[in-house]
Amino acid sequence: MRYQDGIVSLKYRRDLRYILTGDESYLKDVFIKYAQNIFPEWEHLKFYPDTEDEALSSIKSNGLFAGRLIMLYDFESMDIKKFSEALCDSQDCIIFIVGKSSSSRYMTEITGKSAVVECSKMREYGDDYPLWISSKIEEGGFTKRENVESAIYSRVGPDMSSLSKEIHKLFLFKNEIKDITVDDVNAVVSLTAVKSSFDILDSLLKKDKSGALKCLDSYSKIQDNFVELVLFLSYYMEKVYRMLLLKEDGTETSDIADIVGIPRYLLKTRYLPKAISLGKSFISEKINQLCNLDVSIRNFRGNKKIAIEQFILKFSD
Numbered sequence: 001m002r003y004q005d006g007i008v009s010l011k012y013r014r015d016l017r018y019i020l021t022g023d024e025s026y027l028k029d030v031f032i033k034y035a036q037n038i039f040p041e042w043e044h045l046k047f048y049p050d051t052e053d054e055a056l057s058s059i060k061s062n063g064l065f066a067g068r069l070i071m072l073y074d075f076e077s078m079d080i081k082k083f084s085e086a087l088c089d090s091q092d093c094i095i096f097i098v099g100k101s102s103s104s105r106y107m108t109e110i111t112g113k114s115a116v117v118e119c120s121k122m123r124e125y126g127d128d129y130p131l132w133i134s135s136k137i138e139e140g141g142f143t144k145r146e147n148v149e150s151a152i153y154s155r156v157g158p159d160m161s162s163l164s165k166e167i168h169k170l171f172l173f174k175n176e177i178k179d180i181t182v183d184d185v186n187a188v189v190s191l192t193a194v195k196s197s198f199d200i201l202d203s204l205l206k207k208d209k210s211g212a213l214k215c216l217d218s219y220s221k222i223q224d225n226f227v228e229l230v231l232f233l234s235y236y237m238e239k240v241y242r243m244l245l246l247k248e249d250g251t252e253t254s255d256i257a258d259i260v261g262i263p264r265y266l267l268k269t270r271y272l273p274k275a276i277s278l279g280k281s282f283i284s285e286k287i288n289q290l291c292n293l294d295v296s297i298r299n300f301r302g303n304k305k306i307a308i309e310q311f312i313l314k315f316s317d
Contacts (some may be wrong), residue, residue: 001115001116001117001118002117002118003027003031003117003118003119005117006018006031006115006117006118007031007034009115010031010034010035010038011034011038013038014115015114015115016091016092016093016094017087017093017094017096017110017113017114017115018031018035018093018094018095018096018114018115018116018117019075019095019096019098019110019111019114019115019116019117020032020095020096020097020098020117020119021098021116021117021118021119022118022119022120022121023119023120023121024119024120024121024122024160025119025161026159026160026161026164027119027120027160028097028119029161031095031117031119032071032095032097035069035093035095036069039067039069039093041067042067042068042069042093043067043068043069044068044069044071045058045068045069045070045071046071046073047070047071047072047073048073048074049073049074049077049078052072052078052079055070055072055078055083056079056082056083056086058070059083059086059087059090059092059094060086068092068093069092069093069095070092070093070094070095071094071095071097072094072095072096072097073097074097074098074099075096075097075098076098076099076100076107077099080104080106080107080110081104081106083106083110084106084107084109084110087110087113096110096114121158121160122158122160124158124196124198125196125198125202125266126263126265126266127265129153129158129163130149130150130153131149132160132163133149133152133153133163133167134149136163136164136167137149137167137170137180140167140171141178142170142171142174142178142179142180143178143179143180144179144180144181145179145180145181145182147182148180148181148182148184148185151182151185151186151189152166152167152170152185152189153193154193155185155186155189155190155191155192155193156189156190156192156193157192157193157195157196158196159192162192166188166189166190169188169189170184170185170188170189173187173188193218195214195215195216195218195219196215196219197219197229197232197233199215199218199219200212200215200216200219200229200233200312201232201233201236202270203215204233204312204315205240205271205274205275205278206274207278207315207316209312209313209315209316212312212315213309213312213313216305216308216309216312220305226297226304226305226307226308227294227297227298227304229308230290230293230294230297230308231294233290234287234290234291234294237283237286237287237290238287239260239261239262239271240271240274240275240278240283241275241280241283241284241287242259242260243256243260243262243267243271243272243275244275244276244279244280244283245280246259246260247272247275247276248280253267253268253272256272286315289311289314290311293307293308293311
């Protein structure tokens, strides 16, 4: 079930069992807060793996309390079999917060009787985050000038929790003036973004060595697996080369997007124009260089970041 469908189901109390899956904790937190607002008069109980005995006892005591909202965190780490048996007669609204999926038969039984709500991270490379930022600004009763959502995203990065906090700061800063400008963003929003591997790729395809090096510095603040970065760059360079081959064969742009697995809009506006500008022989040469870099960086005993920097500095040669 899509996240918004889960919110609607909760709003109209269509289900009493919800399983929150996925890697976006912010969405799970928002869903739980919304549930608490839907059932304000009910008793709200939170349990974790170290208190699962209390959770089981509470669920089995169904009927002693009128109306309870029970939240089971890290449910996959609990004794799922016991809960599957205890839930049969429960009339409580229960939310299972799952970190990692479980394939046990008992989890399958619970899933079959619950609404599974996807709480997945959005795509970093594309318009998902800017569109979400725009919707949050609109929901807050504010308007925005052009590029405000992009400015916020570039300063904060793909972190829904941090983005939400920074947008709230903007609301407080603007107060009665309901129009947000890029200058407001630069004045209020904290610069906390960490560049991703996509940003490094994008700079390289523009032949922007300086930009790529800055992105690498930002990337290395939280990442030290440079072998993985090289594999990522190789994977996408091969996609770029393949789209050029397909273009030469007369394949339609929409079909190319489906074949290489890149959203049509991004392929049409970003990837394909850059690929055509660079040319097939240039991309082919870079793929070979990345293959050599993959081998050398695995055997490199020093700071592997240096090897990546050398590749970037020679990229447009």
